[in-house]
Amino acid sequence: MDTKLAIDGGSPVRSEAMPARSLIGEEEKAAAMKVFDESIASGNAFGYGGAHEQQYEKDFVDFMGGGFADAVNSGTNAVYCALGGLQLDALSEVIVPPITDPGGVMPVVMLGCVPIFADADPRSYNTSVEYIEPLITERTRAIVIAHIAGEPVDIDPIMELASKHDLYVVEDCAQAHGTKYKGRLVGTIGDIAAFSTMCGKHHCTGGQGGVVYSQNEKLHWQARRFADRGKPFNIENPTGNVVAGINCNLNDLSAAIGSVQLKKLPGIIERRHKVGEAVKEGLKARKAVSLGWQTPDSECVYWFLRVKLDTEAVSVDKKTFCAALVAEGMPVSESYRHIHCEMPWFKNKAVFGVNSGFPWNCSDYKGPKDPQFKIDNAIAVTDSHFNIAMHENYGQQEIDDILAAIEKVENAYLK
C-alpha cells in the first residue's frame, strides 16, 4: 500500500464510490403500482388511513412486538404528535437532547412548551441521567431522549428518575430502528416513541414519513387524535373534534411502500449492526482512533459511525485528519454539531413570529427568559468525534477500506 497520503498526492485507499444503498427496489415499485391499480379500478383516488396504512401500522406493531402505532408524515411530526398526545399544558418545560436533528426539538416550542437542553454524556452524543436530573423544576412535564446514530441512551436510570418526578419520557428513535438496550427494543421503554421513516432512515415510507408508537393505549389514542385535527377516534358518542391539531397523516401509497420495507428491515438491522461491530473491532488496533463509547449492554443498529479521535495522540487537528480520510475516499463528515440552543432560531426566540418571544417572554412563564444551558460536554464530544457514513450494503471490502484508510492516516500523523 502507498503510504503517501492521498491528500499529499499519494494514491487513495479507495478510488471508487461507496456502494449505493439501493433501498428502493422492484418490490416497493410493485406495491406502489398495486395502490395505483386499485385506485384506477375503483375510480377513487387512494387516500389515507385505508387498508394499506392500517396494514403498515399492524406490521410496525408486529416488528415492535406489540403496542400501538400511528403512521404520520414525518419524523418531526412523529415527535410533535407524540408530545401532542401527552396533552402538556402550554409553558410546560420539556427536557430535550443536547445533540439531535432540529425535528427532535422544534416540536416542543410549536406546542407552546419550553425546551430545556440537557448536556451530553462526555463520551457520547446522547445525554444521560446525571445531566437531566439537575434540570428538573416544578414546571417540568416530559423528557425527550434521542438514540443518536443508532446508539441507545442509558434509559433505565432516566425512567426511574421520570417515575420519581411523574414525568413522561418520549423516545426519539428516528436514527435507531431496531436498536436494543439491555435486550429491549428502543421505543418500547419510554411512554411514547417517535420514528422517522424518511428516505435516509433504516426503513422508509418513500420520501418522508414517521410513526408514533406506544404501548400505552390511552396515549396512543390521544396522539392519534392530535395527529388528525382532533378527530374523536375511539370515543363513544362523539360530538365533534376533541382537541386542536393539524393534519399529520401519512397516506396509503407511502404506507404500502413502508410495509415492503418492514419485511427488509430485519436484514438491514443485522447488516448495519455487523458493519459497525466489525469497524469497532478493527479499530481496537489503532492508537488514536476508536469507535465512540457506548452504553453497556447495547445492540447498536448504526445510522452512521461515530468515531473518536484522540487529538493529543496526533500531530494535526481533527479537520486535517478528516480531510486526509476524505482524500483516501472515505465518506467522513468532520462534525455533528447539531446543538440547537446554539442556533439562531433559539437565540432569537424566532418561534411564533420573530418578535413575540413566546413562550419564554410570556408573563405566565416563571422560568428564565433568556436561559443559558451548560453544553460543554456536547461541544467537547462533537469536537473530539467525527462521523463516517455507512449503510447495510457495505460489505467486507468497505469495512477493510475504512480500517485501512484510518490506519494509513493515523500512521502518517501519529506523534
Ligand SMILES: Cc1ncc(COP(=O)(O)O)c(C=O)c1O
Ligand atoms: C433524532 C431525529 N429526530 C427527528 C428527526 C426528524 O425526522 P424527519 O426528518 O423525518 O422529519 C430526525 C431526522 O433525521 C432525527 O434524526
